[in-house]
Amino acid sequence: MSDNHFYHDYMGTGGINTFPFFGENPSNCDQPIIPNIQNQNQHQFVPSSYMSLTECLHGSMDYNTLSSAFGMSCSSSEVVCPHVDHQDSSRKSSVPVAAETVLDSPLGETSVEIPPTPNSSTSSTSNEAGGQEDSFKIKKHMQKKGCQEEGDDKSKKECKAKKKGEKKQKEQRFAFMTKSEIDNLEDGYRWRKYGQKTVKNSNFPRNYYRCTTQKCGVKKRVERSYEDPSIVITTYEGQHNHHCPATLRGNSSFLYSSSHFMPNFPPQLFAQMLPPNNQQNLLISSPYNSSNNYHQHQAGNPEYSVFGGGTDDASWIHKQEPP
DNA sequence: CGTATTTGACCCGCGC
DNA sequence: GCGCGGGTCAAATACG
Numbered sequence: 001m002s003d004n005h006f007y008h009d010y011m012g013t014g015g016i017n018t019f020p021f022f023g024e025n026p027s028n029c030d031q032p033i034i035p036n037i038q039n040q041n042q043h044q045f046v047p048s049s050y051m052s053l054t055e056c057l058h059g060s061m062d063y064n065t066l067s068s069a070f071g072m073s074c075s076s077s078e079v080v081c082p083h084v085d086h087q088d089s090s091r092k093s094s095v096p097v098a099a100e101t102v103l104d105s106p107l108g109e110t111s112v113e114i115p116p117t118p119n120s121s122t123s124s125t126s127n128e129a130g131g132q133e134d135s136f137k138i139k140k141h142m143q144k145k146g147c148q149e150e151g152d153d154k155s156k157k158e159c160k161a162k163k164k165g166e167k168k169q170k171e172q173r174f175a176f177m178t179k180s181e182i183d184n185l186e187d188g189y190r191w192r193k194y195g196q197k198t199v200k201n202s203n204f205p206r207n208y209y210r211c212t213t214q215k216c217g218v219k220k221r222v223e224r225s226y227e228d229p230s231i232v233i234t235t236y237e238g239q240h241n242h243h244c245p246a247t248l249r250g251n252s253s254f255l256y257s258s259s260h261f262m263p264n265f266p267p268q269l270f271a272q273m274l275p276p277n278n279q280q281n282l283l284i285s286s287p288y289n290s291s292n293n294y295h296q297h298q299a300g301n302p303e304y305s306v307f308g309g310g311t312d313d314a315s316w317i318h319k320q321e322p323p
Numbered sequence: 324c325g326t327a328t329t330t331g332a333c334c335c336g337c338g339c
Numbered sequence: 340g341c342g343c344g345g346g347t348c349a350a351a352t353a354c355g
Contacts, residue, residue, distance in 0.1 A: 197345065
């Protein structure tokens with residue numbers, strides 16, 4: 001096992017798959033450390049102490065805190081770490097090699113669907129979940145019936161316009177790449193596959209999953225990078241409105257799901273958890289506005305430029321500028 | 324038998 | 340308007 005990489009230890013059978021971000025040693029997984037945010041000003045990040053991820057995720061910090069602390073706005077940002085040496089590729093493992101996020105403005109866009117609540121995932125309310133579900137149902141209904149209930153052409157046009165407005169509303173999304181032989185990374189939540197599509201210019205299909213918990217509209221896409229088949233690209237969309245089933249089952253093993261926090265998880269913070277030598281590889285791209293852009297990214301869109309490059313833990317954040 | 328997966332069909336947005 | 344590609348549905352199928 002490399003000294004320089006986090007790892008994802010897929011146990012053979014019956015084990016709980018740990019999520020890859022939190023430490024070299026499984027015994028340390030109970031207390032994954034991420035930098036506490038203190039002494040920062042608007043443009044600087046100074047990791048002055050460490051807190052457990054548990055603290056971070058469960059109330060002591062929320063998205064706003066994090067985002068402001070990291071100098072993030074609610075507008076999109078995207079952080080990509082395209083390459084990490086994986087020295088021990090013989091074992092089944094995954095290494096987080098990238099953090100990419102879509103944090104669409106929760107306030108500025110048409111809000112037919114529930115706007116992403118930029119708080120911690122645990123603060124999501126049932127109302128929010130219900131709204132999300134309702135929205136989903138409405139959308140589905142409209143899709144199936146083609147708004148025929150509206151009757152005349154005028155109503156249809158209005159309906160179409162509404163749908164158009166709906167479409168612009170996007171869930172929070174968080175994508176990251178993980179070096180793994182396993183496509184569907186175990187993250188503690190239960191997912192039901194609801195679709196699979198071939199991806200243009202890729203030999204690997206894209207799989208679509210939905211959280212099996214009722215009224216939880218979180219979705220995720222899983223695909224392999226066509227450029228590097230060893231890399232799995234996972235995209236989470238939405239926020240869970242329930243606890244992680246695995247943690248509720250009282251597993252002693254550490255299991256922090258990506259989806260448990262990723263939807264609210266600033267990429268900078270994610271990346272901060274990477275070893276400094278990996279942070280040097282971080283790239284930043286233009287805002288991630290649509291899935292199309294995402295694929296442009298995969299295609300190696302040259303607009304991505306080197307971002308950061310310092311060797312200290314915070315330098316890359318310190319240097320953050322919109323591309 | 325209940326649940327999960329597969330997969331072809333369908334809808335929609337977007338670019339031309 | 341048309342074609343393409345992404346995303347989703349839902350019936351059929353597989354599985355435990």
